Amino acid sequence: MTGVVGRSVESITGALRTVFTAEQVASADGLLQRRDPRVAVCSVAGLALAVMITRTIAVTLCFGAVTVILARLSAVPLRRLLARSLAVPLVSAVIVLPQVVVLPGDTLVRAFGLSVTVDGVAYVVLFTLRVGVGVALLSLIVMTTPFSAVIAAMRELHVPVALVWVIAVTYRYLFLFFDELQRLVLARNSRTTGRSSLRGGWRDAKRLVGTFLLRTLDRGERVGRAMQARGGARPPSPYSRSRTVDRGDYALVALAVIAVVGSGVIRWGL
């Protein structure tokens, strides 16, 4: 576990922990941080919706540019935004990759008896871009608004309680899940001497899986009790950070509305 597997666990856990250090960005003085949390949630979700509607690479790239501008104006380091947003589109790209040979169209390249089509490549690129920009926009909300404020805003916006509950619990448990894994790896490493081979690392990892699942279940139960002890059995109800909506808020909402309408018009026409 001191080898590749251990390092992978450490980097995944480290990446998740950056989610938490994002709170520092949330407390910075920036465009999105100054917005009412309800407005930030609605507007950025609206922009993400506009990205999902679009079917044009150029328009998607425009939304990508808007995302970058919003990030810069909100003091969000672009490298961190990219790191947070990269994994999901990459996985999506792998999933839709077969479309490059499945979709009919003009042949771009022929290899191993398969034709890679122009339409197929365009589809994969567009899909990956849309997912990437969408995820980056949603990451922007979490990075620029304290998580409890996001939850409070969703409650105020009358998002169904069950959905808010799932989001709140998933967000917390995701971190705890990897935290537990890192503890296990640290405990294992503290009793391991020398370098282990890749095969040895995987063998150890296999042994740890069972323990990890049991410990995660146990930890989950204990955290669940700790939540329940402080009213966690009731719907999430953090203190609201809403305030008077100002011109900047209206401008952001207007941008989101224009984006959704514009995206719809470009896709479906008037």
Next chain:
Amino acid sequence: MGPVIEARGLTHAYPDGTTAIQDVTVSIDEGERVAVIGANGSGKSTLQLALGGLVEPTAGTVRYFDETTDAEAVRDRLGVLLQDPDDYLFNTTVREDLEYGPAQLGMSREAATQRVAHVAAELGLDTLLDRPPFRLSGGEKQRAAVASVLAFEPDVLLLDEPFGAVDAHYRDRILKLVTDHEGTVVLFTPSLDVVADVADRVIVVGPDGSIAADGSVRDVLTDSTLLQANGLRPPATVTLFEGILDADDVPLTVSDARAYLLDELG
């Protein structure tokens, strides 16, 4: 004053068949200061969870404030601190963790802000409020967990080893906050040296998870035979003066022992 917690025939067995507590019948009155002591693995923590309504007992009932057996109905009046502070700190910042209970339990924002500021200052957390909990040291996490329970001002405190990883300075601070608490305090601990500072009644949980003794602090802490039979050791001051002074005169705390020695030495 009526009982705030009344357990009858409480038994809890885990799915693997281990019986953690058995046939526990105990009543805790309003304003009482009770220490629940027992060796490691005796079932103290399970008893705390059962009394706090956080595990469903296999048998028996717990009644709260002489009005309900539903702990959720009185959740805002019960402050249950679990043993591991890591389980408690699941929010993104210490401030959010401290505000979690007050918000969930319906305390007004103004009252919560004031209360959080107070407990944070008392426990030296005021400079750590915007830090993610995972960046805290063990002692800081323990203080944050204690603060998160005190933040919503419950009537009854059920505290499982609240002094765990804290240094002597903050141990005294926590001790003071607990002793100053105006409601009921139930402290679950294997460490007997703090018991006399907090409690006026002691319940001993035996190795089989049943109640082995229930009596005054002096009666229990000076009964070495009882304590040793249950895997415990008397406080250092009791060991020091045992056989030298009568059980009624043995100092139970270091400050009492110091006062006695100063008096004796003239």
